[in-house]
Structures are given as C-alpha cells and as structure tokens.
Amino acid sequence: MATTESNSDGFIKTVLPLDGFHVGLFDDTSLALPPEESIKLSNRQINEKGFRVQQQVQLTLARKSKSGVSNGKAAKGEAIEMTLDKAISYLTASNSEWQVTAATFIQHQCFVNVDSKRMVYFMHGIPKLIKALESDNVELQRAASGALRNIVFEDSHNKMEVNEKNGIPVVLRLLKQTRDVETKKQLTGLLWNLSSIDSLKDILIREALQPVTDAIVVPCSGWSDGDYPKGNLLSDPDLFYNATGCLRNLSSAGLVGRKAMRECESLIDSLVHYVRGTIADYKAGDKATENCVCILHNVSYQLESELPGRYFKDLSSSRRDLFPQDKTPGCFATQSRKIKQKDDHRVPFPEEKSNPHGVEWLWSPIIVRMYLSLIAKSTRSYTQEASMGALQNLTAGNGVISFSIAQTIVQRENGLQHIRRMLHLSESGVKKTAGSLLRNISRYPELHKEMANQVLPDLVSVLPNTAQDLQVPAEMTVSVCYVLNNLVRSDSQNARTILNNEGLRKIINISTNDR
Numbered sequence: 001m002a003t004t005e006s007n008s009d010g011f012i013k014t015v016l017p018l019d020g021f022h023v024g025l026f027d028d029t030s031l032a033l034p035p036e037e038s039i040k041l042s043n044r045q046i047n048e049k050g051f052r053v054q055q056q057v058q059l060t061l062a063r064k065s066k067s068g069v070s071n072g073k074a075a076k077g078e079a080i081e082m083t084l085d086k087a088i089s090y091l092t093a094s095n096s097e098w099q100v101t102a103a104t105f106i107q108h109q110c111f112v113n114v115d116s117k118r119m120v121y122f123m124h125g126i127p128k129l130i131k132a133l134e135s136d137n138v139e140l141q142r143a144a145s146g147a148l149r150n151i152v153f154e155d156s157h158n159k160m161e162v163n164e165k166n167g168i169p170v171v172l173r174l175l176k177q178t179r180d181v182e183t184k185k186q187l188t189g190l191l192w193n194l195s196s197i198d199s200l201k202d203i204l205i206r207e208a209l210q211p212v213t214d215a216i217v218v219p220c221s222g223w224s225d226g227d228y229p230k231g232n233l234l235s236d237p238d239l240f241y242n243a244t245g246c247l248r249n250l251s252s253a254g255l256v257g258r259k260a261m262r263e264c265e266s267l268i269d270s271l272v273h274y275v276r277g278t279i280a281d282y283k284a285g286d287k288a289t290e291n292c293v294c295i296l297h298n299v300s301y302q303l304e305s306e307l308p309g310r311y312f313k314d315l316s317s318s319r320r321d322l323f324p325q326d327k328t329p330g331c332f333a334t335q336s337r338k339i340k341q342k343d344d345h346r347v348p349f350p351e352e353k354s355n356p357h358g359v360e361w362l363w364s365p366i367i368v369r370m371y372l373s374l375i376a377k378s379t380r381s382y383t384q385e386a387s388m389g390a391l392q393n394l395t396a397g398n399g400v401i402s403f404s405i406a407q408t409i410v411q412r413e414n415g416l417q418h419i420r421r422m423l424h425l426s427e428s429g430v431k432k433t434a435g436s437l438l439r440n441i442s443r444y445p446e447l448h449k450e451m452a453n454q455v456l457p458d459l460v461s462v463l464p465n466t467a468q469d470l471q472v473p474a475e476m477t478v479s480v481c482y483v484l485n486n487l488v489r490s491d492s493q494n495a496r497t498i499l500n501n502e503g504l505r506k507i508i509n510i511s512t513n514d515r
Contacts, residue, residue: 107146125151171191251299385433
C-alpha cells in the first residue's frame, strides 16, 4: 500500500512505505512493499524436508562416530544425536564435513522453529557462521550463507548481530569472489533480509549498493551485453530477484537512499534494460520486474526538487532556446504576464534522447512508454501500482518535467486508455494511485479535452453513492472530485456530462454525508 503526501497546490506524490514484507517458502525474504502476506509450507513439505536434512546429518554422524570427532566432542564408536548446541560447537571443528553438516542442521532448524533463532543468538552461533563464510570450502560457504539467511529472517536482533560482528563486509567479499550460484543466491537472500530493518538501511546503502549492483544487477540484467540477451543471464533468476529485492528495500530509505541510487553507476540503466526486456519478451508479469519498477518508483519521488543542479540547468537552458524571452514589454503588463504564464505550460519538452544514461532515464519519454506498457500488460497489481506511482511522482512538480510527462502520457502515448481501466480494478492501491495520477494530470487545462473525452464518464462511475461507502477509498474519492472540479471549470459542457451520468446526485450525497 502506498502512502501519499499532498500540498496546497493539489498535486500528490507517492513513496513506497518502509514496512511490510512477503513470506516466501524455504528461502523466505523480506520486502518493503507490499504489506504482510503469508505463504506457508504444508506440514508434509516441512516433514519431507526435515527428513532429508536429518538423513544427511545422521549419515555424517554415523561415519564420523566410527573414527571420532577431531575436536574431541565424541569418542570413537559413540553414537551421536545432533542438537542445536552441538551443531554450533561443531562449526569450529577442524573437519570441514562436520562444519557443513552443522551449518545445514542450523539452517533447517531455524526454518522450522522460530525459537531456534534465539538459541543461536544466545549461544554465539552467528559470529561462528560469519567466520565459516571465510572458509575456502564451497559447501561450507553455501551452508553457512543459508543458515544466516534463515537466522535473520524476521529477527531484528539477529540482523543487528550480523552487522555488529562485521558480517556485512564478509558477505560482500564472498559475493564478489564466489562462482557458486547457490552461494550467491543465499547471500543475496541474506542481504535482502538484512535490508528490511530501517537501522541497517544507511549502512547497506553505503557499503552494499554498488557491490550488489556490480556483482549481480548489471550482469543479470544483461545491460552490459546489448539488447535483451536473455540467454546470457546468470543461470538462476532468483539471484536477480533477491538482489533487486534488497535494493527495493533500500530505495525506501528516504533522501539519502534515493540520492545514492540515482548516482549509483549502471543501476538505473540495468533496471530499465531488464524491464524493457521482459516487456519485449511478453513477460511483464515477471516477479523481478516488480522489484525493478518499485525501485524506479521510489527514486522518482520528489525528483524535480532533488534533481542535481546541472540537470536542472540543462533543462532550463533547453527551454529558453526553444522559446527565447521577449525583451519588449507589452502594453498591458499584467495581461502579458498571465499570457506568458499560460504559454509556459505549452513549452514542449527538450528533444527526446535516443540513448539516455543513468538518472536521465527517470524523465525520458521512453520510460513513460515503459510504465504505460506495464500498466496495460502486467498481471501483477504491485507492478501496475508502482508504474502509475512513478508517473504520479513525475507529474507532481511545477516545472518543465511535470508538464512534459503529463503531456507525453495524454497526447503522445494515448495513455489515458490504460489508466482509466485501473479505476475499475478491485485492488484499492491500484485504484487510489490511478486517481492520484489523474488528479496531477488535471492541473493542466491543455489536457482537459482529452481527459473529458476519455475518462470523465469513468470518473463519475467510480464515485461512491455516499461518503461512508467502504468499497471506494476516501483518498480516491477526494482525487476524483478534484479532477471533476478542474474539468468543470475549464468547460461547462463537462458539467452536463457529469449531470447526465448521475454524478451530481453522488456529489450531493457525499457532501451531505460527510458533514
């Protein structure tokens, strides 16, 4: 669910909330958006997985009980039953097979039993697992990564413990060095889980943003290899999904996070390239695409006001070159000024770049087309919501970017047909964001004709019959009324359309019941 901010000028900006997560299967991972939703394994699945882990553990114990444990924990020939405290002690054994077995056991126990996470914490297992990541043994690296990933899931104390024991630099070094795909998958899942806690976001932005981008996002997106080379992606799609899930959390960290992501080398290029590729491959419902669009949504928040001065200077210069200022004052100064203010909205956007780079993508007409394609084609409601939210952010300012994006949506790309359809979906977040986007666009009288022709009847139809109607979010009702007011003020014929569609009765009922 997206939060909104409004100001006295009536436009709305959105940013994704900091909280909320999905619960996945064995490799559970946290998300910044959407809200909490649980998907549990069946008891049969858990029992089958537990049986396999116990088999592996017992086979190892059986082999080693014949020869003894090298650290003296068991005598030769003695039968051993693995427990959590024994597993933690075996992490420091000299025999790597014992260490792998111990880490695997811990990984499983922390998956099936929440209390095991606390026990690992109190028995100082986390620093031992971090130390295991520095081993040269690939199997141990993989098992320790998976154990840490499960240990920190939905456990703030364990997440902080990983950081306090200097675990983040160790994780990032291994992520860069290892060639094992499964280890990379567990490490990116671990980073995703760590990123869900607010107190670690700034640290991860500072230490992990560029390394994760370089090691996973760029190569997995295919951006460095040309146009949509899907066959050349790393073999496990969960790598890119986990990495972008981590960055999705970090993008909600406020101004510091947005600024760092806009400036992160190759990040925006890779995200846009990946999303455009999934659209070209008719896979707009891809789960990693949702992460990418949510990141782009968040970094577009307050873009115009936070844009580095050099970009704003270039845009302003292009605007002056297109329409040089008339140095001759008019006979009617006030009227001339009003006419100029109105004409300012008609100034076309600087010429479209065929190959934007970095932050330039965020206001490019190319990315507007990309968002509209996702709104039209994606089967994931959060992808649709984030796409409209990004356009909502981009149309929320008072400068050249805002009007240009609105004009591109309405007149150049015929995007209203896709947005109007979102007004009728069942997901409240999608509907509210569609209403807020139309509210921003309606600030421009130049676009009212198209809005009246394409969305006015739909806007009236989604108005509730009373203010107490829980089927329509209050925020959406406010946005729709704002749009209707703007359209009526620009053309009295629009008032007749509202009247003919029973809109006046609804507005009176809403006003009466809201007192």
